[in-house]
Amino acid sequence: MLKPQLAIRPSFLTHLGRPLLPRHLRPTLAFTPYSTDRQPDGSPPSSSYVHPKVQKSSTYSQNQPSHSQTAWDRFQDRIKHRLPTFPAFLGAASLITSLIYLQYSSSQNVERNRDQQRRMDATKEKIYEDTGLHPDDSIELHGLRFPKVKPEDSPFTLDNCTVVFVLGGPGAGKGTQSARLAKEFNYVHLSAGDLLREEQTRPGSPYADLINWFIREGKIVPFEVTITLLREAMKRSGSNKFLVDGFPRTLPQGEEFEKAVCPARLVINFEANEEVLESRLLKRGETSGRADDNIESIKKRFRTFVMSTYPVITHYMQADKCITIDSSRPVDEVYADARRIFSKLEHAHPTEKPKVEVPAAAS
Ligand SMILES: Nc1ncnc2c1ncn2[C@@H]1O[C@H](COP(=O)(O)OP(=O)(O)O)[C@@H](O)[C@H]1O
Ligand SMILES: O=c1ccn([C@@H]2O[C@H](COP(=O)(O)OP(=O)(O)O)[C@@H](O)[C@H]2O)c(=O)[nH]1
Known part of the structure; x- marks a missing residue:
């Protein structure tokens, strides 16, 4: 077979x-x-x-090769x-070529890195000479160089604290209402804007130019600067009840603050339309001496509010942590609503906002 x-x-x-x-x-x-x-x-x-x-x-004729x-x-x-067969020869040749190429390109890279390092060193020396700030410990932003702020260098976390964020457009009355609330309900009033302006005028502050530029442009000062100032002020106060006015200006600022310092108990949003806000700010500008109470800066601040800060308010509304008060009314009327909220806050369940009916803001 x-x-x-x-x-x-x-x-x-x-x-x-x-x-x-x-x-x-x-x-x-x-x-x-x-x-x-x-x-x-x-x-x-x-x-x-x-x-x-x-x-x-x-x-195949077994072991004997034939002519056919x-x-x-x-x-x-x-x-x-x-x-050696042809493919084996080809493989070896390509292996050798790859090795030669690798060797060549790595020596080129070493040279390129050395060159880059030399250029960086020269730039660093120049920065140090020009600004007196060590380049590794400073940042450049919009042509301004300022020292790096590392909040983790001064850690400060509050246990058992009550933080209320006070938000609203520029000129909505945040400062006016917060000052009164703080006094009556024994809170420490921290205005982020005031802290920045103080730092700007503090002799020798390395952030003076930076803050000046951001405020005039209606932009938000880099968060590291603001949170450091807030933390320092909180530490100094020795209290654990704070009204944080004009902060957070962006969602990441809020997240970072709540994570690193203390979760917000409540958010009060003072609301008025741009026409009302503009006329208040222009009036305030007559005496405030603020670099941003002029029509150009005001327009920029409105834009920043809509783009960056309003999403913060929306976020806390969705989390059912925000109460909006119509602040286009006279100061006392606005305050009457605000104080009703704070009167109930102490007795409300720690995770719930106080149940207070406040009139809706006119759109
Ligand atoms: N309810 C109000 N009615 C009229 N003017 C107000 C009212 N609240 C505040 N103001 C005035 O408007 C300006 C802006 O108020 P302010 O509290 O500084 O606002 P914000 O801190 O929100 O920028 C101030 O000159 C203040 O006196
Ligand atoms: O957390 C803050 C608070 C304020 N600002 C700056 O400070 C200015 C004034 O803020 P403030 O709250 O004093 O006044 P408002 O604009 O609300 O009237 C803003 O436009 C920003 O440039 C900031 O950068 N971060």
């Missing part, structure tokens, strides 16, 4: 080399039939014994005798 047996033993190299050969040189799979019958001399069947009927039709040998056969022979 004849059984076919694969003469080509599958190996990685035969598969590797096969596609490189032109189609007409590729072998068709040749079978070397062998017999399971006993051999003519009576010895047991052997895979090396080829039946005479099929011996002639075999593609194909390129594939020669390739097979080379593998068998562990001689």
Whole structure:
């Protein structure tokens, strides 16, 4: 009985080399039939014994290379005798080329990095000479260089504290109402704007130019500066009840403050339309001496409020932590609503806002 047996033993190299050969040189799979019958001399069947009927039709004449040998056969022979084949040669060549290229590019990188380092050192020296601030400990923003503030250097977390954020557009009456509330309900009133203005005029403050520029432009001073000033003021006060007026100005500021210092108990939003706000601010500008109470800065402040601060109010409204008071009414009327809220705050459940009905702001 004849059984076919694969003469080509599958190996990685035969598969590797096969596609490189032109189609007409590729072998068709040749079978070397062998017999399971006993051999003519009576010895047991052997895979090396080829039946005479099929011996002639075999593609391979066993160990003897013949003139009709194909390129594939020669390739097979080379593998068998562990001689280098074309794909192996190609692989080795590409490996060597890659190594040479890697070596070349890494030496180029080293040179480029050295060059960059030299340029950075020169710039740092110049910054140090020009500003007296060490470049590694300072930041440049809008052409202004100021020392890096690291709130983690002065950690301050309050346990058992009550913080109420007082928000609203510029001129909404945050400062006016907060001052009265703080007095009556024994809170410490911290106006972020006032703290920044104090820092701006403090002799030797490295942040003076920076704060001046941001306030005049109606932009929000980098948070690290403001939170540091707030923390210092909170520490100094020795209290644990704060009305934080005009802060947070952005969502990340609120998140950071609540995480690092203390969660807000409540948010009061004083609301009035831009027409009312503008006329109040222009009037205040006649005597306030503030660099931002002029029409150009006011317009910019309105834009910043809508873009950056209103989302903070919306966020706390959605969290059911915010009460809005119509502040376009006279000061006393506004205060009457505000004090009703604070009267109930002490007795309200610590996670709930006080249930007080206040008239909606006119749109
Ligand atoms: N309810 C009000 N009606 C009229 N004027 C007000 C009222 N509340 C505050 N003001 C005045 O408007 C200006 C802005 O008030 P302020 O409390 O400084 O606002 P904010 O702190 O929100 O900028 C101040 O001159 C203040 O006296
Ligand atoms: O947390 C704050 C509070 C205030 N400001 C700056 O201080 C200015 C005045 O703020 P303030 O609250 O004193 O006045 P408002 O604009 O609300 O009338 C703002 O326009 C900002 O430039 C800031 O950058 N971060």
